[in-house]
Amino acid sequence: MKENKPVQKIFKGIAASEGIAIGKAFLVEREADLYIPLKKISKENVKKEVALYKESLEKTKKELLSAKERLLKALGKQHALLIDVYVGMVDDPLLTRDVVRMIEEDLVTAEYAVSVGLNRIIQSFEQIEDEYFKGRISDIRDVGRRLLRNILGKERKSLSDIQPNMIVIAHTLSPSDTVVLKEKKCAGFVVDIGSKTSHISLVAQGLQLPAVVGLKNITEIVEDGQDIIVEGNTGTVIINPDENTLNKYAKKHNEIVKEREYLIKLKDLPAETLDGHKVSIVCNLDSPQEIEEVLKSGAEGVGLFRTEFMYIERDELPKEDELFEKYYYTAEKISPYPIIFRTVDIGGDKLSKLGLEGLLPETSPALGLRGIRLALKYKDMFKTQIRAILRASVFKNTKIMFPLISSVQEFRLAKEVVEEVKKELLNRNINFDQNIKIGAMIELPSAALTSDIIAQEADFLSIGTNDLIQYTLAVDRMNENVADMYDPLHLSVLRLMKHVIDAGHSKGKHVSMCGEMASDISFTKVLLGMGLDEFSVPPALVLKLKKLIRGFVLSDAKELVNKIFNTNDRSDVIKILSEDENKNNKTS
Ligand code: PEP
Ligand code: MG
Numbered sequence: 001m002k003e004n005k006p007v008q009k010i011f012k013g014i015a016a017s018e019g020i021a022i023g024k025a026f027l028v029e030r031e032a033d034l035y036i037p038l039k040k041i042s043k044e045n046v047k048k049e050v051a052l053y054k055e056s057l058e059k060t061k062k063e064l065l066s067a068k069e070r071l072l073k074a075l076g077k078q079h080a081l082l083i084d085v086y087v088g089m090v091d092d093p094l095l096t097r098d099v100v101r102m103i104e105e106d107l108v109t110a111e112y113a114v115s116v117g118l119n120r121i122i123q124s125f126e127q128i129e130d131e132y133f134k135g136r137i138s139d140i141r142d143v144g145r146r147l148l149r150n151i152l153g154k155e156r157k158s159l160s161d162i163q164p165n166m167i168v169i170a171h172t173l174s175p176s177d178t179v180v181l182k183e184k185k186c187a188g189f190v191v192d193i194g195s196k197t198s199h200i201s202l203v204a205q206g207l208q209l210p211a212v213v214g215l216k217n218i219t220e221i222v223e224d225g226q227d228i229i230v231e232g233n234t235g236t237v238i239i240n241p242d243e244n245t246l247n248k249y250a251k252k253h254n255e256i257v258k259e260r261e262y263l264i265k266l267k268d269l270p271a272e273t274l275d276g277h278k279v280s281i282v283c284n285l286d287s288p289q290e291i292e293e294v295l296k297s298g299a300e301g302v303g304l305f306r307t308e309f310m311y312i313e314r315d316e317l318p319k320e321d322e323l324f325e326k327y328y329y330t331a332e333k334i335s336p337y338p339i340i341f342r343t344v345d346i347g348g349d350k351l352s353k354l355g356l357e358g359l360l361p362e363t364s365p366a367l368g369l370r371g372i373r374l375a376l377k378y379k380d381m382f383k384t385q386i387r388a389i390l391r392a393s394v395f396k397n398t399k400i401m402f403p404l405i406s407s408v409q410e411f412r413l414a415k416e417v418v419e420e421v422k423k424e425l426l427n428r429n430i431n432f433d434q435n436i437k438i439g440a441m442i443e444l445p446s447a448a449l450t451s452d453i454i455a456q457e458a459d460f461l462s463i464g465t466n467d468l469i470q471y472t473l474a475v476d477r478m479n480e481n482v483a484d485m486y487d488p489l490h491l492s493v494l495r496l497m498k499h500v501i502d503a504g505h506s507k508g509k510h511v512s513m514c515g516e517m518a519s520d521i522s523f524t525k526v527l528l529g530m531g532l533d534e535f536s537v538p539p540a541l542v543l544k545l546k547k548l549i550r551g552f553v554l555s556d557a558k559e560l561v562n563k564i565f566n567t568n569d570r571s572d573v574i575k576i577l578s579e580d581e582n583k584n585n586k587t588s
Helices: 042-076 077-091 091-105 110-127 131-157 175-183 200-206 244-265 290-297 320-334 372-377 379-395 406-425 445-449 449-458 464-472 480-485 491-506 526-531 539-549 553-563 570-587
Strands: 009-012 014-017 020-027 167-170 188-190 211-213 227-231 234-237 280-285 301-306 341-342 398-402 437-442 460-463 510-513 536-537
Touching: 009 110, 009 437, 009 445, 009 491, 014 200, 020 110, 020 188, 020 244, 042 077, 042 091, 042 110, 042 131, 077 091, 077 110, 077 536, 091 110, 091 167, 110 536, 131 570, 175 200, 188 227, 200 280, 200 290, 200 539, 211 227, 227 244, 244 398, 280 290, 280 539, 280 553, 290 398, 290 539, 301 320, 301 536, 320 341, 320 379, 372 379, 379 398, 379 406, 398 406, 398 460, 406 437, 406 449, 437 445, 445 449, 445 464, 449 460, 449 491, 460 491, 464 491, 491 570, 526 539, 526 570, 536 539, 553 570
Parallel strands: 020 167, 167 188, 188 211, 280 301, 280 536, 301 341, 341 398, 398 437, 437 460, 460 510, 510 536
Antiparallel strands: 009 234, 014 211, 020 227, 227 234
16 A cells, blocks of 8 residues: 655745754644634543643732732832732633633633633623723733643643754744754744744844744644754745655755855954955844854954843843843953943833833834833833943943934933933942943934934944834834835835945944844845945854955945946846846856
8 A cells, every 4th residue: 555645835934044954843832822722632631631720820820929029019009909900810700710611511621711711701892892991901811821821831842842953833932932942952943923023033043043934824734743844045844845855955954064164264354355345244142142152153243232131021120230240241251342232122022021110002012112212211220221231341342322213312312311320330439431332223214314413423323224124114024914015125225224324424433234134145245335334143144244245346336336226116126136146156
């Protein structure tokens, strides 16, 4: 009898982090989603499942009560009382009544029964024409997620079970999950949601983990243990690859390994064009652990340290000493190379549970209180961070940069806070770099168009293309439905970039780029031709970029930019770039 071979299936998602991974699928069950697929259990498992449900209820309550205590200390009674409402929900018979019955009678998992219960409540609240009930829906979701996490996290598969060379398939992953994957030597990952510039993709790039995101429902298609190939460069996922495909990808994988060996030789050479124009290549950093990768990468410092890692996924604000310890560690490690601390950019997509007073869910968070706006509103929080950065500046390699600056006035206000903190430290005889350099991130069209004015008062500029593109084109960088409209080559974006670089240079200031566009090697020559001084990229990309830059001639790159600005059609831009790439390939 003929063996029934599984059929090869190919899926296309968004290319999030390059490289090839070949291995067995490790399916992580949906955690954050309230819709849990139906799973039946056997009669023998009913008791165990009911116990799991009850334990999770208790655990959730305990967690909430401990959060209440911390809130009470940090922000007072008013906020702490809110937690009582949450605890009340966990005890609500509306939720709990049916769960045990469903497990016992319908023979379903605890998480499925809970998700049905939760969704029933949500639907009934949605039908009530009352703002109070509508407002409670997000609370129910929060509590529900917490409860489900406790159920799933306990007995179900978790990331800690992953074996080396497996490929994780998940609905979504947090940046900290991604670090776990790297530690567990997982080969790559694939997720349902996300875009090329969502944080999970950026972290994957930093960790050199091949990844494809935005696959919508891949968790419902892939089965645990199936053979799978992930090609991060093209966003391709192949399930049950046949022998030909497997051989083809194994060969590609080998080539990548060989190229890596070649690139290592460039580590100590400068990023200099054939005609002697030198630029610098520095790294983006999302957590202090990644500094080891930066040190190995051949980069000349850190161009963007995203400091959010101490603020997200926690219930209380970080203390100054906690921050200082991490900042000092990183600054010392990278010294004498420079490190730019981007002050905290929470709000927007970087949701925080910090319980800041008056911080409510917003209809359009990306246009709301995030970045420097939030920092200026919660000034004590901001000052604590600035104090920690200044105290870590004793190696004299530390710089500060503010996110989401929209005008020179806002930049001034942020600088005033630094001045205030400096004075306080001086009064307390605390040592710090009194000449610390302060820069502005240019990631809003308003800042880009006034970058000449901002550059007069800033020590340097850094273009954050992830947000600059999002805000220029009105395309949510997290939304895969409009991901194809997220276009770095839109002439408006290119014009803004050139404008910022020229404006910075006209005031004698260094212009860096720390957004994703700096890491896309198909744009390197254009950025070089525009006059960009510094590329801040994930460690994995440093040598590749160096190799590329060392093969270019500056005057050639400038000519390419001229050609692009003489077109008025996107397809012409693409044509010019691909002709130029062909020409480069022939001569290299
Ligand atoms: C950017 O917007 O380009 C940027 C570098 O900042 P983040 O991705 O952290 O918003
Ligand atoms: Mg940004």
